[in-house]
Amino acid sequence: MGVISDTFTAVLTKNSLVTAFAFVGILVWVSYRISDKLTRGHIHGSAIAITLGLALAYVGGVTGGGDKGIADVGLLGGVGIMGGAMFRDFAIVATAFGADLDALKKAGFVGAFSIVIGVVLSFIVGAAVAVAFGYTDAVSISTIGAGAATYIVGPVTGTALGAGSDVIALSIAAGLTKSVLVMVGTPIVASRIGLNNPHSALIYGGLMGTTSGVAGGLAATDPKLVPYGAMTATFYTGVGCLLAPSVLFLCVSALV
Amino acid sequence: MVIYGVALLSFCMLIGVFLGDILGELIGVQANVGGVGIAMLMLIMLSNLSHRKFTLRPMTESGIGFWSAMYIPIVVAMAAKQNVIAAVSSGWLAVIAGVAAVAASFAMIPVLARFGKGHGRDQ
Numbered sequence: 001m002g003v004i005s006d007t008f009t010a011v012l013t014k015n016s017l018v019t020a021f022a023f024v025g026i027l028v029w030v031s032y033r034i035s036d037k038l039t040r041g042h043i044h045g046s047a048i049a050i051t052l053g054l055a056l057a058y059v060g061g062v063t064g065g066g067d068k069g070i071a072d073v074g075l076l077g078g079v080g081i082m083g084g085a086m087f088r089d090f091a092i093v094a095t096a097f098g099a100d101l102d103a104l105k106k107a108g109f110v111g112a113f114s115i116v117i118g119v120v121l122s123f124i125v126g127a128a129v130a131v132a133f134g135y136t137d138a139v140s141i142s143t144i145g146a147g148a149a150t151y152i153v154g155p156v157t158g159t160a161l162g163a164g165s166d167v168i169a170l171s172i173a174a175g176l177t178k179s180v181l182v183m184v185g186t187p188i189v190a191s192r193i194g195l196n197n198p199h200s201a202l203i204y205g206g207l208m209g210t211t212s213g214v215a216g217g218l219a220a221t222d223p224k225l226v227p228y229g230a231m232t233a234t235f236y237t238g239v240g241c242l243l244a245p246s247v248l249f250l251c252v253s254a255l256v
Numbered sequence: 257m258v259i260y261g262v263a264l265l266s267f268c269m270l271i272g273v274f275l276g277d278i279l280g281e282l283i284g285v286q287a288n289v290g291g292v293g294i295a296m297l298m299l300i301m302l303s304n305l306s307h308r309k310f311t312l313r314p315m316t317e318s319g320i321g322f323w324s325a326m327y328i329p330i331v332v333a334m335a336a337k338q339n340v341i342a343a344v345s346s347g348w349l350a351v352i353a354g355v356a357a358v359a360a361s362f363a364m365i366p367v368l369a370r371f372g373k374g375h376g377r378d379q
Binding site: 020021024025027028031046049050051052053054056057058060061062067068069070071076079080082083084087088089090091092093094095096097098099101104110113114117118121122125126128129130133144147148149152153156159160169170171172173174175176177178179180181182183185189193194195199200203204207208211212215216219223226227230231232234235237238239241242 | 265266268269272273276279280283284285286287288289290291292293295296297299300301303304317320321322323324326327328329330331332333334335336337338339340341342343344346347348349350351352353354355356357358360361362363364365366368369371
């Protein structure tokens, strides 16, 4: 018995990416069964799959002790490769095939506008929360504000401004909270905010900005909207890294 | 052949990410600016062009279609590798900042969507 289970474990570990495909396949199958049987299709299967994924990431973080969720648990290392930025971006680009060029053209201006609004809005909200929690120096306030944009803008801004590592860690956590919440919350609020057409999806991507949040949120709402939201979202982090340590930081310094 | 579609997708992504990095360098930020978005634009142009000027073989298209269909499973894997612990355990400041930013952004969507549509009608 020992030999068999050892060999089996070795096979799964050696072929970790293939193991991840099998694992995610089972996870998605279970999720669609739950969607069908328990919610009668009211909650989309992919929404359940993503939520289960996040729950597993929590469990993985507790048991594995690392920062890569379930991918830190022995056999499931391949999940980290499969869900990593390379495959994610590759699949996002693929969804653009067959997308409607006219919808993009029509929303071009308001899409670009929504990115700037999104960065500034999240920054202001994050900065206000930082002030409410007693931060008084412009560097910390700006870093936390930038973290509320995305978990990349936060540390990039913090590093550029010379913020303390505790503040940078907070900014990353704020961005992570945002991304998790966008994944879970989007399908819940989608109908109330009119997120059901390419036009609003472009604006949604620009306002939210977190690529993983938008990718997960739209997948769970309506996969047809993915290319539109993802398109604007991919510009957000760059715009955030541009505005937060410069213009927005100067505004904060002028105010405090 | 299927590989032509996959390769086409790869070219789009590599060129897009390359341009995004260059753009980031040019404006002086330590980040890729819209690389994936540029790649998507290239692919959209190609697929819209292909109706008129040239057509991709169905097999070639299936090389792209496969990765498009793998999108949701990949996102599920992405969800499973998030640092959820860090998001929920680093204190109220981070959680409140994240939640408030999301709530404010959600609230802006209908406003901007209406603005955009009104703008379109004026033209």
